[in-house]
Amino acid sequence: MMLLKEKIEGQLPEWRERVRKLLREKGDVKVGEISIAQIYGGMRDVKSLVTDISYVDPAEGIRFRGYTIPEVLSQLPKPMGNEMPYIGGLYYLFLVGTIPTVEQALDVENEWKKRGKVPEYVFDTIRAMPADAHPMTLFTLAVLTLQRDALFSKQYHEGLKKDSYWEPMLEDSMNLIAKLPEIASFIYRLKYKNSEIIPSDPNLDWAGNFAHMMGIIDPLYKDLSRLYFLLHSDHESGNVSAHTTHLVASSLSDIYYAASAGLCGLAGPLHGLANQECLIWLLDVREKCGECSYEKSALRQFAWDTLKRGQVIPGYGHAVLRKTDPRYTAQLEFGKKYFPNDEIFRLASLVYDVVPDVLREQGKAKDPWPNVDAISGALQYHFGIKEFDFYTVMFGVSRILGISANAVWARALGQPIERPKSLTTTMLEEIAYKTA
Ligand code: NMX
Numbered sequence: 001m002m003l004l005k006e007k008i009e010g011q012l013p014e015w016r017e018r019v020r021k022l023l024r025e026k027g028d029v030k031v032g033e034i035s036i037a038q039i040y041g042g043m044r045d046v047k048s049l050v051t052d053i054s055y056v057d058p059a060e061g062i063r064f065r066g067y068t069i070p071e072v073l074s075q076l077p078k079p080m081g082n083e084m085p086y087i088g089g090l091y092y093l094f095l096v097g098t099i100p101t102v103e104q105a106l107d108v109e110n111e112w113k114k115r116g117k118v119p120e121y122v123f124d125t126i127r128a129m130p131a132d133a134h135p136m137t138l139f140t141l142a143v144l145t146l147q148r149d150a151l152f153s154k155q156y157h158e159g160l161k162k163d164s165y166w167e168p169m170l171e172d173s174m175n176l177i178a179k180l181p182e183i184a185s186f187i188y189r190l191k192y193k194n195s196e197i198i199p200s201d202p203n204l205d206w207a208g209n210f211a212h213m214m215g216i217i218d219p220l221y222k223d224l225s226r227l228y229f230l231l232h233s234d235h236e237s238g239n240v241s242a243h244t245t246h247l248v249a250s251s252l253s254d255i256y257y258a259a260s261a262g263l264c265g266l267a268g269p270l271h272g273l274a275n276q277e278c279l280i281w282l283l284d285v286r287e288k289c290g291e292c293s294y295e296k297s298a299l300r301q302f303a304w305d306t307l308k309r310g311q312v313i314p315g316y317g318h319a320v321l322r323k324t325d326p327r328y329t330a331q332l333e334f335g336k337k338y339f340p341n342d343e344i345f346r347l348a349s350l351v352y353d354v355v356p357d358v359l360r361e362q363g364k365a366k367d368p369w370p371n372v373d374a375i376s377g378a379l380q381y382h383f384g385i386k387e388f389d390f391y392t393v394m395f396g397v398s399r400i401l402g403i404s405a406n407a408v409w410a411r412a413l414g415q416p417i418e419r420p421k422s423l424t425t426t427m428l429e430e431i432a433y434k435t436a
């Protein structure tokens with residue numbers, strides 16, 4: 001039996017009883033209230049979702065299964081001679097809840113190797129799309145195309161018992177994740193590198209193999225890929241990609257349907273597409289400010305001009321965080337260590353000295369600090385990935401780790417179809433003026 005399956009199966013009776021007990025004994029305890037401002041305001045801070053895989057503390061940032069980003073980076077097993085961990089180990093942590101040994105991390109990596117062959121029909125579908133289709137469209141489509149092979153849908157129609165729903169969900173998730181590096185790098189090479197596809201190297205780990213298939217020679221790019229996929233993987237359940245995936249999967253859609261829906265949400269400029277927007281913004285600074293790009297006064301003016309045009313400064317602000325995103329800090333440290341004098345990296349780090357003050361002066365954004373997207377593109381740019389409309393695909397590859405792990409556990413714990421209640425404006429007015 002697959003190790004991950006065995007480990008989840010071992011924990012399930014206890015988890016199911018824990019949730020049953022809480023519901024039985026304390027099901028009517030109130031966790032919060034909801035105001036009219038929250039209903040109209042994107043449900044900000046409404047506590048209505050549950051996940052044990054990650055938690056975002058506004059003042060501290062993300063913890064994966066209780067571990068901070070620096071703890072995860074230092075404690076997860078790493079390929080020999082490298083500084084960044086196996087992503088197989090991260091997935092083990094997500095699903096099992098404990099830091100794996102090297103053998104356990106490699107067990108996940110080996111499962112992915114066994115399941116990695118991408119069916120030709122996926123490539124044919126991508127090739128059939130117009131040449132100017134956005135890479136996120138191609139990626140989302142590729143994930144959806146794989147739905148043909150969904151085990152969950154097949155077994156459900158064969159009469160699978162509810163207690164076992166999570167098993168094909170896990171199998172499907174493993175099958176999907178295994179194929180992502182090859183699909184993503186195929187899109188990149190097809191679109192930007194003359195269709196010169198680089199075959200997969202079975203000796204490499206999942207993230208290292210992605211770096212190899214992208215055609216980046218510098219061995220450090222393998223570690224950046226491991227870092228990138230780790231940092232973007234999960235951010236609790238309320239963000240658009242995670243919440244969309246959860247919502248769609250709650251109707252018992254399989255992971256291919258649900259993850260492709262989540263990716264569509266990730267493709268929005270206020271969410272994952274912000275990494276592309278950030279790079280565009282930095283290149284714009286360089287083009288318009290020229291030599292002065294590195295002067296704080298010029299950067300300040302540029303930031304103000306952006307705001308005055310009614311646009312957001314991409315990569316800054318957050319719905320939950322109220323401090324610098326630790327995912328930003330981890331990437332900043334990587335750049336400072338390996339290429340502090342890189343032009344675009346320097347510019348991205350200088351923006352950090354200027355933009356928070358500008359946003360505070362403007363007084364609108366509740367969080368003036370950088371998020372994960374503010375610097376990720378600058379690191380890719382350093383390694384020659386200059387086609388910024390590809391950046392969100394890498395975010396998507398990584399995000400599927402988190403959303404699929406959540407989908408497996410949601411199904412294991414029998415979470416029901418999601419269906420909140422809506423009201424009309426008249427009803428809200430009646431409630432408001434009656435209680436006033
Ligand atoms: N630049 C300019 N204005 C901003 C920014 C920003 N970076 N961040 C927030 N604001 C504005 C926001 O547009 C809103 O204005 P208005 O009242 O006119 O609608 C006001 O400040 C209050 O917004 P907040 O409550 O602080 O933020 P909210 O929770 O609504 O949105 C984001 C969070 C992340 C969508 C927002 O900060 C933003 O648009 N940031 C830039 C885009 C970005 O970096 N997105 C990536 C987020 C991370 N990710 O990968 O998903």
Ligand code: MLT
Pocket residue numbers: 234235238239240271319320371372
């Ligand atoms: C994410 O990683 O999903 C973003 O930081 C957005 C969020 O958490 O709201």
